[in-house]
Structures are given as C-alpha cells and as structure tokens.
Amino acid sequence: MVIQRRLIRWASACRELPIDAAVLTLNGVRAVAACCIALVVALTAAGCAHPTPAPPHRQATLTATAVSAVCSSAQLVHCVPGLADIEPDLFDLVSVRGGPDPDFAVLSPSSARDSAPPECQNIPAMGAAKAPEIDAEYRPAAAASGTRFPANGGEYFHVRFMVAENSDDLATQMNMWANQCRMWSTAPSLDDNGVHGWMIAESADKLTSYESGDSAQWPFITHVAATKLPNGVIAQAFYRTTDPSATSRNHVFSAVLGAVGRPRTRAALPPSLADWDAAQISTLLPPLDDGVTIDASAGEPGGRWLLCPDADRGSPLYDLQASWSHPSQGAALPPSVRIARAGAGVDYLSELRREIATCTAHLVDKPALCSGRDIDQVLDSDSAVADGVDTVRVSQRWLRVQNVQGYDRCVEGAGAFRIAQLRGLIVISSAEADVVKGTIGNPTLPLSTLDELAAQTVHAINTA
Known part of the structure; x- marks a missing residue:
C-alpha cells in the first residue's frame, strides 16, 4: 500500500509536466526522464531499503515497590522507631545492625565482667531463645549536649527487638538473672506504663555514689529498660550516661520504648x-x-x-x-x-x-x-x-x-x-x-x- 501511494503521487506529478500529446520537446523529455528516475528511486527506497522510522523518544518510568511497615514478631525491623517518632533533639542517627550481635549488650569493661561467667557478662536477653532478634543504636544529638540527654562521651543508646517468651514477665526474668549473677549490684529504677527499668552496677558502692550525684561513676553503671508489646514483641534498651538524674534517664527510656511500633502519623x-x-x-x-x-x-x-x-x-x-x-x-x-x-x-x-x-x-x-x-x-x-x-x-x-x-x-x-x-x-x-x-x-x-x-x-x- 505504501508503494501504491507513492506511485500515485509520482504519476500525478508527471501528468502536470508541460508535454504536448503529439510532440515531446527537449524540456519535456528531460522532465519525463527526471520523473522516471525519481519514480525508480522511490520504488527502490520503498521496496528494497525498507527504512525504519526512528521511534519517538520515551523517558523511562521509575517505579517503587510498596513496603509493608507493620511491627510484628515476624517483622521486627518495622518496630524500630525512626528519628521523628521519638521526642525531638534526642538523637540524630539511627542504625540497624541486625542481630544477634554477641557484643551488642555487653556490660561495661571491668574486673567484675572479666571474672564473671559468660552468661553474666552481657545484659540478660529477655526474648525467646533461638528466636529472631534485631539490634539498633541511636546517636545522641549534638544539640542536646548539656540538656536532657548529654553527649555521654560518645556512648550510643541501644535497643534490641526480640520475640517474647510465652511465660515469665520482664521483672521475673531480670530477678532470675540478678540472682544468678550476684557479682553485679542491681536495683529497679523504673516502672511506668509498661516500661520497666533497672540499674546494673559494678558494685553497690559505685551504685550508691552514682545515685548521690557522683557522675564520675557513669562508665560503671548500665541503665536497662524493657517493654512488651501486645503483638508479642519485646524491646529492651540500655545505655550509659554522665547524667545521674533519674528523671532524665526515665524520660529517655519512656520516649524511646513508648515509640516502638508506633510511627507518628502525618497529622502529627x-x-x-x-x-x-x-x-x-x-x-x-x-x-x-x-x-x-x-x-x-x-x-x-x-x-x-x-x-x-x-x-x-x-x-x-x-x-x-x-x-x-x-x-x-x-x-x-x-x-x-x-x-x-x-x-x-x-x-x-x-x-x-x-x-x-x-x-x-x-x-x-x-x-x-x-x-x-x-x-x-x-x-x-x-x-x-x-x-x-x-x-x-x-x-x-x-x-x-x-x-x-x-x-x-x-x-x-x-x-x-x-x-x-x-x-x-x-x-x-x-x-x-x-x-x-x-x-x-x-x-x-x-x-x-x-x-x-x-x-x-x-x-x-x-x-x-
């Protein structure tokens, strides 16, 4: 059909040439020759070369896969609070490290830890044995130094997300660990809205001194808190801080653990x-x-x-x-x-x-x-x-x-x-x-x- 349309156009052009019906002038011959040459070229291009017109330029369309963000025991990573889910100015970096990391929840270096049995060298893990775990850490925001959450000499705030056991509550698990690991001095420090907290110290003397305001003892005091969500997830946090104020520590724990599995909505x-x-x-x-x-x-x-x-x-x-x-x-x-x-x-x-x-x-x-x-x-x-x-x-x-x-x-x-x-x-x-x-x-x-x-x-x- 393409060739036929081109033939019709070229034949129409030839009919318009100034050629007498009986006599061909020199100009007429040249015109007819030109028309025939053009016709041959058109036929060759259409029938032999088969040129393919360049396709119109189309920009690539980039698409993204939808991601489910529901916190559950099968999706522990979605339980990790983002920086905007926690009170402003506490942290400026969050990193998910996977898990379990054997060095993640290690107690502070000391002679007490070095002489302790392996099960007493780390903070007790309150989740189910051999179940999935995810570890995350938060960096204190520089702007918060000297206010509610000091820079802590570079200490990060750590949270471990675990699948909950079917039996034993959090307080019972901590008491069992404390009775087994008597080389440490432990004391409850928080019980508020489902968040339970403890202090683990190298000795009773260091704990007493720290509680009385001696911030120099901070490297030897580990603060621990945990909460259990209705969906079977446990979030357990720990950190060390130069600020001995109980109000400050309890506020930080509540702010972080209260945000677990509860991302802020757009309306907030x-x-x-x-x-x-x-x-x-x-x-x-x-x-x-x-x-x-x-x-x-x-x-x-x-x-x-x-x-x-x-x-x-x-x-x-x-x-x-x-x-x-x-x-x-x-x-x-x-x-x-x-x-x-x-x-x-x-x-x-x-x-x-x-x-x-x-x-x-x-x-x-x-x-x-x-x-x-x-x-x-x-x-x-x-x-x-x-x-x-x-x-x-x-x-x-x-x-x-x-x-x-x-x-x-x-x-x-x-x-x-x-x-x-x-x-x-x-x-x-x-x-x-x-x-x-x-x-x-x-x-x-x-x-x-x-x-x-x-x-x-x-x-x-x-x-x-």
Whole structure:
C-alpha cells in the first residue's frame, strides 16, 4: 500500500509536466526522464531499503515497590522507631545492625565482667531463645549536649527487638538473672506504663555514689529498660550516661520504648514541608532495614554537589537534611539516598544538565598527575520520570586530583546517580567508589536499585 501511494503521487506529478500529446520537446523529455528516475528511486527506497522510522523518544518510568511497615514478631525491623517518632533533639542517627550481635549488650569493661561467667557478662536477653532478634543504636544529638540527654562521651543508646517468651514477665526474668549473677549490684529504677527499668552496677558502692550525684561513676553503671508489646514483641534498651538524674534517664527510656511500633502519623507533623526539621525530613527516606543507617545531622550547610571536579566553587545550591545508606549487596556498590533543601530560586536539574554538557566536552582532558592512568573518562546521562517527576540519571567514570593526607593524589572513581527536585527538596540516590592506589576496575553499579530508591523517595515526598 505504501508503494501504491507513492506511485500515485509520482504519476500525478508527471501528468502536470508541460508535454504536448503529439510532440515531446527537449524540456519535456528531460522532465519525463527526471520523473522516471525519481519514480525508480522511490520504488527502490520503498521496496528494497525498507527504512525504519526512528521511534519517538520515551523517558523511562521509575517505579517503587510498596513496603509493608507493620511491627510484628515476624517483622521486627518495622518496630524500630525512626528519628521523628521519638521526642525531638534526642538523637540524630539511627542504625540497624541486625542481630544477634554477641557484643551488642555487653556490660561495661571491668574486673567484675572479666571474672564473671559468660552468661553474666552481657545484659540478660529477655526474648525467646533461638528466636529472631534485631539490634539498633541511636546517636545522641549534638544539640542536646548539656540538656536532657548529654553527649555521654560518645556512648550510643541501644535497643534490641526480640520475640517474647510465652511465660515469665520482664521483672521475673531480670530477678532470675540478678540472682544468678550476684557479682553485679542491681536495683529497679523504673516502672511506668509498661516500661520497666533497672540499674546494673559494678558494685553497690559505685551504685550508691552514682545515685548521690557522683557522675564520675557513669562508665560503671548500665541503665536497662524493657517493654512488651501486645503483638508479642519485646524491646529492651540500655545505655550509659554522665547524667545521674533519674528523671532524665526515665524520660529517655519512656520516649524511646513508648515509640516502638508506633510511627507518628502525618497529622502529627507540620502541615508544610518547609517547616519540617531534619528528623521529620528523614521520614521521607526509604525505611530502615538490616544494615541501614539514617542520619539526620544537618552537618555543614551550603552543599554544592555536582559532577565536574571544579564545580565545587560558587554559591551553595542546597542544605543537606537527611541521608539513608545501606551496606554493599554482593558485588554491587552500596546505595545511598540524600534529601536536601534547595536554595532559594535554585533549579538544580538545570544546573546539572548544563554541567553535564560542560563535563562531556572535556572527558578527554586528563589531569597531568593522572597521565599514567589507563582509564577513559565516561559520562552517560538520560532523563526519566519518577512518580511523575523529571529525574536526571548519570553514570560516570572519572579521574581527579584530590588532597589525600596532605598530598595531591590522582584518584579514580566510578558512580551512578539519580537526581530529582520537587516541593523545595532535592533527592539524590547514588552509589559510588574511588581509589587512590591501584585501579577502580569495573565495579557493579546497582542501577535498578537506585531507580527504585529514587522513585520511592519521590513518591514519599509527593504524598507527604
């Protein structure tokens, strides 16, 4: 049918040539010849070459898998409170370490612990034997130093999530351990709304001295608390603190253990994302999982992460709010997600696209210090749509000169990035690595994982 339509068009054109019905002039012959040549060309193109029209460019659509977030004995990781679920300014980082970690609930180093039998060297585990466990730790927020929750000399707040036993309540289990491990001095310290607490001290003298206000004894006093949820989950927390105030300790335990399995609803957060603090922004990141760390310490404001090595100069483009990171999965580089607040009037994607063009034009330029490196710099990019939002995708291999331990060094790097901007926030999902010595090789980039993480985070922001 295509050939027939072309024949009809060319025949119609030939009929319009100035040819007398009886006599062909020279011009007429030339015209007829031209028409016939064109007709042959049209037939050849249509019947022999079979050109395939270029398909219209379609942006990739990035989708995320729905994640169930119900706390249960079969889903212990969903019982871990996020930073925004706990009272503000207590913690700025939470990390799920998996479990059980034999060193997780170890009592403070001392002669008492060293001489104790193995079952008395750790805080008693109150969950069912040989049942799943998840360990998490929280970092005290720097802003809280000197207030309700001191910095504790770098001590973290630890929580273990366990499947509950069918028998024996928490107080009975602690009493059984205390009777077995008499080398320690124990005392109840909290019984409030289902949360039970104790102090475990190296000696009765140190416990008495600490309770009377001698904060120098804090490394030898471990504070323990636990609660049992109706769904069969036990959360058991412990930490050491320079603050001997019972009011402070009990408040912290109640704030953390009271949040277990009870994420704050959207209605409990400010109506506008512009008013959310870093901990609240962290709720838009992918969820906690085994090995995942969520960090909501703002750090230095005024970030300017771009692609080219000389692009760090200039005005800030964003303020980092919160980040999510996951350990390496197999051979692939470990993925991470950052959420930042865009600077006023900043179109971050436009900045990136301009820089991609600049970087691409200079890929053949190697720093003089890297002249001996046998690596071709690469920068590939395209556009995608994540939950309806324009997203830039980049894969990159690069050579740069960086100051390492006081010396300029040639550094090889590779990475992949997905970047989107919406509702005043910038989302960057990435996986990258670099080496100073040796070669970067050909690391596996978790491209599909980065697509999903970007889509998941964008969707969370869209629906917040």
